[in-house]
Amino acid sequence: MSSLDATSNDTPQDPQLVDNPLYNRIKERAQADKPPSRRSPLGAVAASRIAGTSSRKEMAERILEEDGDLVAGTFGTVWYKPVTVCGIDLKLEPLQPSIGTVVHGLDLATDLDDPEVVTFVRQLWLKRRVIAFRGQEHLTQKQMVRFAEHFGVVGMPFGEKDHVPNSPYDLNQQVKVKDIPNMLVLPSDAEVPNIASGWHADATWQQKPPMASVLMCREAPPVGGDTCFCDCHSMWEGLSQATKERVANLKAVHIGSVGHQMDGKTPMSVHPVARTHPETGRTSLYVQQGFVKKFADEHNIPEVEERKLLLEMKSQEGRPEYTCRVKWEPGTLAMWDNRCVLHSGSGDYWPHRRYMERLTILDADESRRVPYYDPN
Numbered sequence: 569m570s571s572l573d574a575t576s577n578d579t580p581q582d583p584q585l586v587d588n589p590l591y592n593r594i595k596e597r598a599q600a601d602k603p604p605s606r607r608s609p610l611g612a613v614a615a616s617r618i619a620g621t622s623s624r625k626e627m628a629e630r631i632l633e634e635d636g637d638l639v640a641g642t643f644g645t646v647w648y649k650p651v652t653v654c655g656i657d658l659k660l661e662p663l664q665p666s667i668g669t670v671v672h673g674l675d676l677a678t679d680l681d682d683p684e685v686v687t688f689v690r691q692l693w694l695k696r697r698v699i700a701f702r703g704q705e706h707l708t709q710k711q712m713v714r715f716a717e718h719f720g721v722v723g724m725p726f727g728e729k730d731h732v733p734n735s736p737y738d739l740n741q742q743v744k745v746k747d748i749p750n751m752l753v754l755p756s757d758a759e760v761p762n763i764a765s766g767w768h769a770d771a772t773w774q775q776k777p778p779m780a781s782v783l784m785c786r787e788a789p790p791v792g793g794d795t796c797f798c799d800c801h802s803m804w805e806g807l808s809q810a811t812k813e814r815v816a817n818l819k820a821v822h823i824g825s826v827g828h829q830m831d832g833k834t835p836m837s838v839h840p841v842a843r844t845h846p847e848t849g850r851t852s853l854y855v856q857q858g859f860v861k862k863f864a865d866e867h868n869i870p871e872v873e874e875r876k877l878l879l880e881m882k883s884q885e886g887r888p889e890y891t892c893r894v895k896w897e898p899g900t901l902a903m904w905d906n907r908c909v910l911h912s913g914s915g916d917y918w919p920h921r922r923y924m925e926r927l928t929i930l931d932a933d934e935s936r937r938v939p940y941y942d943p944n
């Protein structure tokens with residue numbers, strides 16, 4: 569179904585959601601003809617696009633009318649690097665100078681059976697931190713798992729198997745995929761829009777956060793809904809020398825949200841502020857203020873100084889020079905390195921539909937899963 573003809577659809581993208589209290593609370597807002605809350609960018613952007621009405625229905629209709637004239641096409645010049653790997657001609661399209669590459673020419677269902685191709689993709693991923701592939705809509709959910717297994721151990725939806733959230737206050741976890749408990753589904757439609765907007769790396773509130781995440785787009789808005797990625801090595805390099813020296817040996821507290829609770833307990837972990845990448849040896853700033861609100865108590869940092877340091881770090885998040893964005897099409901798959909990349913969904917696409925599937929990957933080398941800082 570195209571996202572353009574879907575907003576009158578009364579059924580959720582997945583029937584498993586109909587009994588969920590959070591889902592129904594958001595749906596009530598739709599049934600009362602109230603626009604999405606402006607506390608979410610989805611509501612703020614819609615209000616910015618369509619002024620002069622407080623009717624959700626009218627807003628949605630006017631946005632769909634405005635976007636209804638869009639047609640798919642290509643024009644312009646794309647710069648890419650041609651390479652041949654194991655006899656396969658590839659085109660490597662950089663998204664930004666320091667981060668992000670789209671790899672054209674691989675079929676993820678078959679080409680990674682050759683270990684040399686896997687080695688090439690891994691090296692490229694380590695260098696560019698985010699890689700994306702187009703035209704992979706033929707990949708089944710099981711083949712997606714197989715793809716992820718080439719790079720490590722496929723984790724549960726939030727990484728390690730010992731923390732599986734069971735809070736009803738997160739829509740993504742309520743959709744269970746038959747036979748694939750590892751998969752997290754992220755549905756969003758006109759009635760119950762849903763987006764992980766805000767800079768974060770996945771599940772850093774875990775003791776051993778997932779090494780990588782893989783995201784597949786099954787349904788995309790015609791405009792909007794990109795995922796933005798931010799390079800944490802650049803974030804570290806961009807701090808002042810004085811701040812680097814002050815924080816290099818500090819630890820910060822990462823706290824999950826209510827949606828990450830397991831048996832009513834909010835997960836929490838303490839990780840180094842400067843993180844050494846276990847494969848490249850490079851340092852990244854491992855503080856993202858989605859989950860980090862303070863430094864570890866053991867440091868006794870005065871509140872005023874703590875606020876100043878966190879603010880300086882926050883000013884690094886999402887700088888245009890450190891970021892790239894992936895525009896999704898059905899069949900676009902991206903894989904990023906959670907050890908040195910933040911991401912944020914662009915909450916600008918309501919009332920269009922968006923449907924994504926995510927896997928996390930744990931480092932196959934268990935000794936590298938806990939974040940550490942090695943100044944040498």
Ligand SMILES: [Fe+2]
Nearest residue numbers: 764769770911
């Ligand atoms: Fe995320």
